Amino acid sequence: MKRLSLFLAAVSAVTLTSRAQTNNPSALERFAKPSDALVAAENRIWQRTPLPVPEGIVLEVSGILPVAGQRLLVTTRRGEVWWIDGAYDADPKPRYSLFAQGLHEPLGIIAAPSGGYYVAQRQELTRLVDTDGDGRADVFETVAKLPISGSYHEYAFGPVLAPNGNLRVTLNVAFGGSTQAPVPWRGWMVEITPDGQLTPIASGLRSPAGFTVSSQGAWFSTDNQGEWVGSGKITHIESGDFLGHPAGLAWSKLPGSTVKVRPENVSDFEQPMHVVAQNLPGLKPPAVWLPHTILGISNSGMIEDLSGGKFGPFAGQFYVGDQGQSKLMRVSLEKVAGVWQGAAYSFREGFDSGILRMAIGENATMFVGESARGWGSVGPKQYGIERVTWTGQTPFEIKEIKAQPDGFILTFTQPVDRATAENLASYSLAGFTYNYHTAYGAAPVDRMVCPIQKIVVAPDGLSVRLAAQCLREGYIHEVKASGVRAATGGSAVLHPVAYYTLNRLPAGDRIIPLAPNAAELCVAALSASASAHSAKHPVKQPTDWPNNEGDQAFLLGTQPGLKFDQTLLTTKAGTRIRLIFRNTDDMLHNFVLCAPGKGQDVGTAALALGVEGTAKNYVPDSPDVLFHTALTQPETSDTIYFIAPTTPGDYDFICSFPGHSTLMKGILRVTAK
Numbered sequence: 001m002k003r004l005s006l007f008l009a010a011v012s013a014v015t016l017t018s019r020a021q022t023n024n025p026s027a028l029e030r031f032a033k034p035s036d037a038l039v040a041a042e043n044r045i046w047q048r049t050p051l052p053v054p055e056g057i058v059l060e061v062s063g064i065l066p067v068a069g070q071r072l073l074v075t076t077r078r079g080e081v082w083w084i085d086g087a088y089d090a091d092p093k094p095r096y097s098l099f100a101q102g103l104h105e106p107l108g109i110i111a112a113p114s115g116g117y118y119v120a121q122r123q124e125l126t127r128l129v130d131t132d133g134d135g136r137a138d139v140f141e142t143v144a145k146l147p148i149s150g151s152y153h154e155y156a157f158g159p160v161l162a163p164n165g166n167l168r169v170t171l172n173v174a175f176g177g178s179t180q181a182p183v184p185w186r187g188w189m190v191e192i193t194p195d196g197q198l199t200p201i202a203s204g205l206r207s208p209a210g211f212t213v214s215s216q217g218a219w220f221s222t223d224n225q226g227e228w229v230g231s232g233k234i235t236h237i238e239s240g241d242f243l244g245h246p247a248g249l250a251w252s253k254l255p256g257s258t259v260k261v262r263p264e265n266v267s268d269f270e271q272p273m274h275v276v277a278q279n280l281p282g283l284k285p286p287a288v289w290l291p292h293t294i295l296g297i298s299n300s301g302m303i304e305d306l307s308g309g310k311f312g313p314f315a316g317q318f319y320v321g322d323q324g325q326s327k328l329m330r331v332s333l334e335k336v337a338g339v340w341q342g343a344a345y346s347f348r349e350g351f352d353s354g355i356l357r358m359a360i361g362e363n364a365t366m367f368v369g370e371s372a373r374g375w376g377s378v379g380p381k382q383y384g385i386e387r388v389t390w391t392g393q394t395p396f397e398i399k400e401i402k403a404q405p406d407g408f409i410l411t412f413t414q415p416v417d418r419a420t421a422e423n424l425a426s427y428s429l430a431g432f433t434y435n436y437h438t439a440y441g442a443a444p445v446d447r448m449v450c451p452i453q454k455i456v457v458a459p460d461g462l463s464v465r466l467a468a469q470c471l472r473e474g475y476i477h478e479v480k481a482s483g484v485r486a487a488t489g490g491s492a493v494l495h496p497v498a499y500y501t502l503n504r505l506p507a508g509d510r511i512i513p514l515a516p517n518a519a520e521l522c523v524a525a526l527s528a529s530a531s532a533h534s535a536k537h538p539v540k541q542p543t544d545w546p547n548n549e550g551d552q553a554f555l556l557g558t559q560p561g562l563k564f565d566q567t568l569l570t571t572k573a574g575t576r577i578r579l580i581f582r583n584t585d586d587m588l589h590n591f592v593l594c595a596p597g598k599g600q601d602v603g604t605a606a607l608a609l610g611v612e613g614t615a616k617n618y619v620p621d622s623p624d625v626l627f628h629t630a631l632t633q634p635e636t637s638d639t640i641y642f643i644a645p646t647t648p649g650d651y652d653f654i655c656s657f658p659g660h661s662t663l664m665k666g667i668l669r670v671t672a673k
């Protein structure tokens with residue numbers, strides 16, 4: 001069974017949950033717990049308050065509507081709609097009363113301008129009205145039928161009220177099978193008039209759990225990693241767009257469709273999406289990628305911060321939820337040369353359960369609705385609702401990143417300390433992307449370091465311009481400011497890493513010339529060969545392994561001070577091993593498995609590689625090297641698949657980055673079968 005997307009049905013969940021508990025390595029990595037210290041620091045600034053839920057109510061929140069009078073209307077995946085009163089109280093003991101029940105998995109709720117409330121159920125868009133004012137809906141009006149075949153995966157998200165008074169809904173594709181769009185408009189965003197006329201807007205969505213129209217009138221939708229979707233992403237949606245998942249194209253010829261791409265135009269490209277888009281008019285690459293496992297694994301709701309600064313320093317930006325990682329991301333957007341793009345940042349994590357929905361109510365109070373059902377979450381609970389309030393403290397953060405012709409401007413929430421901000425070693429910058437293909441998810445490819453050549457700190461200390469070589473349009477640029485400190489208090493940036501999707505380089509004045517040897521410089525830095533599959537760097541999962549799983553999985557991490565997080569791994573001879581090396585440190589590391597007793601020899605040979613080291617992952621050509629990962633950037637990981645030696649013994653593993661192996665080492669103990 002493939003890994004499944006957001007909102008898995010209960011039936012399939014049994015299998016998936018049991019797999020997640022059996023040392024499933026991707027689950028290990030995707031559901032990694034956040035750092036307690038980071039969560040505590042975040043909570044001092046945005047305080048999280050879970051709201052008690054009475055026993056007997058399964059509050060798998062799927063929609064939240066703040067209603068005047070400090071009330072909330074909350075839909076649940078179980079088909080109920082609850083009034084919640086008292087959610088804003090200092091010591092909340094909320095009161096729940098049932099507004100409606102018996103709906104089919106509503107996944108959103110909004111106020112209807114004509115009175116009552118709209119919800120998107122799986123099979124229809126419905127208006128609920130309480131005509132006699134007793135607090136219970138008594139009219140259930142079908143606004144429009146939504147086509148459905150019966151696949152558990154056919155979710156309907158929304159609605160969102162359009163500026164023209166119509167309603168928009170996004171329709172999840174069905175799961176697997178010969179077609180994932182067995183009925184029209186699966187994989188589409190559609191617009192529905194209040195009297196029920198349906199117009200298809202855009203195709204190519206997979207699992208668009210969160211979408212919104214910005215205060216500037218631009219539509220954005222999240223989508224979930226899966227087949228055809230290399231990583232989580234946010235795409236700007238206009239009528240006629242094709243957003244990448246081809247299932248819905250089956251209906252692109254139907255009357256009303258403005259989508260020009262046809263199923264036969266799409267093949268298993270195995271190229272970056274922006275490259276394919278150059279030859280496939282209509283294909284729209286994302287405005288912002290949310291790198292998988294770093295900024296979520298199953299992104300959900302998306303809302304704009306319209307608090308005007310009452311919720312913190314990020315007014316006008318967006319928050320995006322994540323079910324699997326129980327966290328919130330933050331996104332800043334800008335339009336460059338007519339194209340939306342921007343940066344994604346971590347915002348806050350450590351929530352109780354998988355986040356599906358957020359809403360900001362009175363007094364800039366955010367409510368976060370949760371359900372872990374079907375797919376699990378880092379948060380320990382199955383469902384819940386929480387409140388997030390800004391304590392008024394301003395964290396030292398990268399407030400916003402904007403593209404420049406030769407780099408980026410980072411604006412901070414507080415003035416920077418000039419010495420650290422002017423130091424090249426305080427930053428790193430690198431580009432990468434994902435290939436567009438039929439397989440489920442994609443690994444980061446084409447990673448290239450962008451050498452920073454000039455830093456200009458603004459006179460007020462609130463922004464820093466970084467000018468660099470090797471910027472590439474279409475690529476995600478990882479921007480790290482780990483070394484920058486605040487001018488007052490000296491604190492480090494709370495979330496020092498951001499991911500800017502550079503669809504277009506803006507015009508304007510450069511502050512560094514393009515390097516005369518740019519072609520050479522940037523090609524030389526390409527790590528394509530270093531990240532490629534080889535016998536000793538086996539990144540391709542053997543297709544003949546049972547269940548495609550292997551027998552044993554290791555998640556090996558790092559600790560500060562040149563250490564692996566484990567120094568002894570144990571296995572049996574001949575075991576099929578999947579090893580994920582996850583670098584959470586702030587420098588480059590790798591994992592090299594060596595012959596017994598040969599770790600330090602390999603480390604010494606790596607040191608001698610000199611400048612050719614990076615292209616070889618600092619792995620020398622030596623029979624003492626058995627298997628290795630790529631030289632792994634901070635906050636990334638590399639997975640290798642290998643068979644444990646058939647001869648029992650203590651096999652050294654080291655990090656072979658120059659100077660690390662004497663400290664950064666461990667043993668793979670292979671015992672007899």
Ligand SMILES: [Cu+2]
Pocket residue numbers: 562588589590655656657660664
């Ligand atoms: Cu190392």
